[in-house]
Amino acid sequence: xxxxxxxxxxxxxxxxxxxxxxxxxxxxxxxxxxxxxxxxxxxxxxxxxxxxxxxxxxxxxxxxxxxxxxxxxxxxxxxxxxxxxxxxxxxxxxxxxxxxxxxxxxxxxxxxxxxxxxxxxxxxxxxxxxxxxxxxxxxxxxxxxxxxx
Numbered sequence: 001x002x003x004x005x006x007x008x009x010x011x012x013x014x015x016x017x018x019x020x021x022x023x024x025x026x027x028x029x030x031x032x033x034x035x036x037x038x039x040x041x042x043x044x045x046x047x048x049x050x051x052x053x054x055x056x057x058x059x060x061x062x063x064x065x066x067x068x069x070x071x072x073x074x075x076x077x078x079x080x081x082x083x084x085x086x087x088x089x090x091x092x093x094x095x096x097x098x099x100x101x102x103x104x105x106x107x108x109x110x111x112x113x114x115x116x117x118x119x120x121x122x123x124x125x126x127x128x129x130x131x132x133x134x135x136x137x138x139x140x141x142x143x144x145x146x147x148x149x
Contacts, residue, residue: 008124009065011117015131016056016067018106018113022049025102028082035092038145042099045138052131059123092149100142107135 026046033039053067060067085098110132119125 006065007117008063008119008121009060009067011113011119011124011128012056012060012063012065013067014113014117015110015128016053016060017069018109019049019053019056019131020069022046022102022106023053025082026099029086029095029098032086032090033092033095035149038092038096038149041138041141041145045099045103048134048138052127052134055127059127063121093146096142096146096149100139100146103135103139103142107132107139110135 023046026042026049030039030042030046033042057067082098086095110128114128114132
């Protein structure tokens with residue numbers, strides 16, 4: 001039984017880390033964006049990522065576990081890559097492209113985590129499914145924005 005709980009915590013940790021990577025990136029992007037429509041969309045996505053990270057943390061504690069922060073090196077690498085990309089091109093189109101890429105990576109990571117760390121815990125399965133659905137919905141909204149910028 002302990003092994004199963006570890007997989008449950010590991011799955012929550014993967015979703016937590018994806019959500020926190022999203023909040024880190026969006027926080028940096030919000031400081032660079034001037035378009036109100038994009039600011040509102042990105043802010044909403046930021047809020048959703050925060051809520052999912054919190055839900056993962058609470059659920060992990062309920063299972064007597066804890067989620068882990070992304071490593072300092074992963075955060076530093078992501079921040080450096082994001083700043084370099086924004087330094088080269090601060091246009092709304094490029095920023096939307098970055099958001100689409102990041103959201104797509106999140107969807108792929110979620111699908112892989114679902115497959116690799118299957119669980120019978122319905123609360124975790126619901127959270128993971130909702131997280132994936134949220135990302136897919138933002139992906140569609142971002143595609144529409146790309147056609148406008």
